[in-house]
Amino acid sequence: MINRRPRRLRTTPAMRELTAEFRLDPADFILPAFVADGLDQPREISSMPGVYQHTMDSLKAHVHDALVAGVRSIDLFGVPQDEDKDPTGSQSWAEEGILNRGLAALREEFGDDVVIIADTCLDEFTDHGHCGVLGTDHRGNPVVDNDATLPLYQKMAVAQAAAGAHVVSPSGMMDGQVAEIREALDEAGYQDVSIMAYSAKYASAFFGPFREAVGSSLQGDRRTYQQDPANFRESLLETQLDIEEGADFVMVKPALPYLDVLSAVAEMSPVPVAAYQVSGEYAMIQAAGRNGWVDAHAVMMESLTSIKRAGANQILTYYAIEAARALRG
Template sequence: MSASFPSLRLRRLRRTETLRDLVRETQISTDDLIHPLFIDEGIDEPHAIPTMPGLVRLPERQLAEQIRQLARDGLKAVMLFGISHHKDAIGSDTWKQDGLVARMVRTAKQAAPEMIVIPDLCFCEYTDHGHCGVVDDGEVNNDATLANLGKQAVVAAQAGAEMVAPSGMMDGQVQAIRVALDAAGFQHVAIMAYASKFTSALYGPFRVAADCGLKGNRAGYQLDPMNQRAALLEARLDEAEGADFLMVKPGLPYLDVLSKIREVSLLPVATYQVGGEYAMIKFAAQSGAINERQTVLETLGAFKRAGADVIVTYFAHDVARWLNTSTDSAGL
């Protein structure tokens, strides 16, 4: 052996699974995960989502049992998306005391009081035009939408939500919701702001799942995928308005944004592994091109390395079950 051979052999700590576990820098656990659910008020049996294999639109009457199962498997937070059959031009069902948003939250909290229940605050699933707010002369009216978001947030809080997640990318939405919640006595309810939400091609599977397609697009209010500085400015503004979490959506294509926000903010940071990311992994795994479990855990690790404290992912229940049956937290 040459005397000049490096004294540090990095492979020493990779020789056995136990050594690899000992020095693993990034761990995945159910504490990191939020599971999104699609709840359809108009069906009696689960409907498979063709663009998202393995996922379903859940009948409202089955929500309680689904929440209890997720809790039994170790998950601690869910994000709720409603598929409404009572749509109108402004999404008014979302701020009714007996509307779908209120019913979903109430049911979930009653089923598992310890579960963190986070309703998505938006209007695309509840409007007959599919946009994320009030539409005037073909454009979303930002300020009129803010008033409705405040009403939606208060109804969700009254139903038991500990956190709300505004996703419409309206200017000033965090401040409007914070003011409305505080005025109604819900100072303790947190806001997970979709702070940097991009106009992404990867939302297609979600739109099928949530029945929120539309003519046109949402480019007028969601971020340009090519703009990093604008994303950082959006996050900075949401933090100043009172956000408790900052979210980046989608996940893998925007790790640079996630990392930059982590560098400049002390708030908890979330990322959303969206429907297109889920579908790409699922369809590739079904074809035999990749190993699903390894790929899922590798992507979750990438989010955590980039700075995410919390990950919203449709794989959350699968990961919980994998971790319950394995001593290898990375699965690699």
């Protein structure tokens, strides 16, 4: 005789819903969005079907759609024109820079109804595409200068707070960036602006489509400052340091290839843990779905559930609106 029959709890949809251990909710989702300078209409990103670089008007309409679906948090990236890029990324802290104008437009439109997160990184704004200013090491080789970059992150974060961001999100993986940004925000009177730190951000091939999305000018790679995909303990160290420096959220990026890291970070973190389902993850699901190889909707929901199950409190995903609508029936 079979004594235990776990299948009893799988017999009907209602039973499976009753006994589900983890649940997705639209409030879990953060929608990454792109606002681009010089557009008169939205422009679809070819490697990310269904995702667009937005004008100011279409950005507001996009965020409105998200809010109606139950998604109340946006992570905004700015895409300047090539002629506005320079070695230091100075448009990132300019009041009339595309990202700060986008933040201001969203804050004016939505007030506190939407949590507005700003990407705090120079890479979209530098003509070399790196996340910091370039210098040389003691042998004369070109490197991203960690300490020279930190004051620029401070200027960028303060400008984003002034534009209306509720949260700044340093993603450049510079040592000490969270502490420096926290100090600058507090000194400028923005004690209530939160920091979502990209604490465990890997030098990942899954970022490929994102570079089209932001019009990246990257020369070389970012392996000297983003994490090695072979490393695990390093993520826990990076996360602990960010928490000690004052991070209000921490993040693992990418999500699906690093669920083991996400689980460990969630286990040790006293602050909320976000995970970013990145452009490459999105593009693979879209491509396989469009070719009829998988049920894209089912894979979308399964992958998001796996990220939640691994420990994410917040999930950044380009599927935010679609998934939220599905959850609401």
